[in-house]
Amino acid sequence: MLSKKTKYAIKALVSLGKMAGNPPVQISKIAEQEKIPKKFLEQILLDLRNAGYLYSKKGAGGGYSLNKDPKDIYLVQIMRITDGPIAMVPCASLNFYHKCEECKAEGTCGIRSVFVDVRDATLKILSETSISDIINREVDLIGEI
Amino acid sequence: MLSKKTKYAIKALVSLGKMAGNPPVQISKIAEQEKIPKKFLEQILLDLRNAGYLYSKKGAGGGYSLNKDPKDIYLVQIMRITDGPIAMVPCASLNFYHKCEECKAEGTCGIRSVFVDVRDATLKILSETSISDIINREVDLIGEI
DNA sequence: AAAATAGTCTATCATTTCTATATACATTAT
DNA sequence: ATAATGTATATAGAAATGATAGACTATTTT
Structure with missing residues (x-):
């Protein structure tokens, strides 16, 4: 089973992937949207940032955004960071x-x-599936309804 | 990651699979051969027995043996019993x-x-691979040396 | 019948891992 | 300055895992 940490990480990246191009999003906003405990999410985002996947900005108007194209962030990379x-x-x-x-x-x-x-x-599968692919899958699934 | 429980279960089944046809093998013997803590192995074998995969006999000359053909015991079945x-x-x-x-x-x-x-x-993969297949893989691997 | 052998069953304990929270600190915008 | 927001580390609580203990039951041997 995936740890919650990994699930939360993927959810946060997908959420940020959908915002690609927009100004940074605050941790608290992501936490609320994705129903993730805020303090736990802080740690997770930090890990992803330190691994180079996220850009962060402190202070008012700060927050997180993707540091790479969602096409270039693969599930396998994230899972190795968070779950090993x-x-x-x-x-x-x-x-x-x-x-x-x-x-x-x-x-x-x-x-x-x-x-x-x-x-x-x-x-x-995991090394061929990117954050962008996940977003596309959701679009496809919604289309099928 | 597989739990040790599952790994031990598979090892024990493979070990018994190699003995198929022979008289029952004692827990302590399997434990020793496969380097598995005996008391832990007791529990695991009980589970496998209760699920119908092993035959057991109490008393002197007792022990465990497979209750099915090794060809008919699939990894997926074992893993669902031990790891869910x-x-x-x-x-x-x-x-x-x-x-x-x-x-x-x-x-x-x-x-x-x-x-x-x-x-x-x-x-x-897991539903196509039986205890018998694992034994055959080992034979193949030894042959390759 | 008694003793020895070997599995059965249930409880419990110790350790590790996971999840979550707390606190103090650093940086940036206004 | 002050408020907003991320950074970093520590710690606590909960759950899962791994392992052990002990009393019990069945079978075989003597």
Whole structure:
């Protein structure tokens, strides 16, 4: 399961993505709109800012906005910042690899082998889907009604 | 990430799968072989037994063995018993569905839509991979060395 | 029948992770 | 200056996870 942190992060980015071009949006506004606890959102936005995805401005009239084109922010990037690994077992992780404690022979582990496949399938989607794609999906879904 | 519970469950099943046909194996033996805390493994095997995947026998000469053909035990089934949902968001789960608290319009949620795709991709692999397949993968991997 | 073996069941504890909140500080606009 | 707003760190509370304990039941062996 995704942590709430990650879900909130994606929601906030989508929300900001829809505003792309507009002046910065205040944390409190995003928190209210997306039903996210404000103080928690502060931390999350900070992480995303420090990772280069958001621009922030202090003081009156300040707030947050995207620091990249929504087309260039991929889910996999966000999830790695907020939740860490994509893989379901540490030994199958590309960016957060570490050995399973109980593992005897990683190279010939059938379980690992399956979860490498799962990772690849998941990664394919998450690394091809941008904030912009999510927004487009919503437009499409609304159109289908 | 998979819980240790699930990882242990799969390991135990694979271990028993390799013994298919042999007399029951004691918990303590599996625990030792697979480096799993014995008391924890007891609980896990009980769950698998109660779900119908294992046969057990008490008393001297007792132990556990598979109650099904290893070809007919799929990862997805085990994971649902030990970890619950496969999907990364509750609103995208087939067997453990529930609404996301903060969600306003599930039907037109772009995030959900992506994670339904992720779920389907994951499910395709997990529902096609059996204990027997894992054992075969190991044979293949050893052959490649 | 008694003793030894091995699973069953329930409770509980310890640790970690997650979620959320609090507080003090820094910067900017008016 | 003052008010608005983000920054940074600490901490608390809650939930989930991982692991252990102990008493009980069934089976086999002697």
